[in-house]
Amino acid sequence: MLWNQIVRVGLLGLAIGATCLGLADDDEHGEHEGRSQRRTIAVASNPQYQAECASCHMLYPPGLLPARSWQAMMGGLKNHFGDNAALDEKTTAELTQFLVKNAADQSSASRSQKIAQSIKDVPLRFTETAYFKRKHHEISSQIWQRKAIGSPAKCVACHSRAEAGIFDEDEVRIPR
């Protein structure tokens, strides 16, 4: 009985340890099973989000920014990076709720958690976060300016499955 308990506690400890190691593992160089799942930014399917937001720009996974950023973004749609993207009150409230619920700091996806941990302020542009800059430090300004890219905000130019929350380094194809 006692031995049985000791073994169980031991196994639990091992399991926790392994999980911690797994989380601490660098997501770009890990070679473990299921790593692509861990790297994913959770994507919540929402036809309203697709229709209202992704008709003008790519569908940014909500897990790229913390809840407070989405709240600030949705509170300022009349001047959305220089454009008027105003929505009616009901739609604004529904989409805010959706974005907040799936935000980086609410997500169980590891990349979102890392993003959330790295952000201290309330950024509106993911591309201005330290996390983004660290991950793209080797990309020169000439590359960003290529016609097929144009802006760091156009994730899909190099990460073809960005709208599905997949940003694996092995899948990156930088257009010429």
Next chain:
Amino acid sequence: MKNSFFRSTAFSLLVFVPVTVFAEPVSSMLARYRDEARKSSADFQEFSIERGKRFYLQAKASASGSISCATCHTVDPTQLGQTRAGKVIEPLAPTANPKRFTDAAKVEKWFTRNCDDVLKRNCSAQEKGDFISYLVSIK
């Protein structure tokens, strides 16, 4: 067995009940803008296709001055346009895209956004009516 048959029948009914989408004829949308235009100006006569075309191609805020409707929707409204962020915009002319001007709320949403972007003000009812008259006139 019988039970599951009923259940699946009920389920298929649920799935296949046609979804009716209310589509307003463009004439009634224009009638509302006409009433509004009359209320705001005693001089208003009728919408003009010509004025709508000019507005589509030339309307610019004096402050920024660099964009018009045609910047994103192209000079030919039967063609695909492109947003500033690079997304395709379906054609504005109903001849190429019959869904245009069938949903009053959607039409107002885009007038609110785009008039502010291009003109830095709201569009008048006359401008909206001219604009729609021009686009529906395109064959």
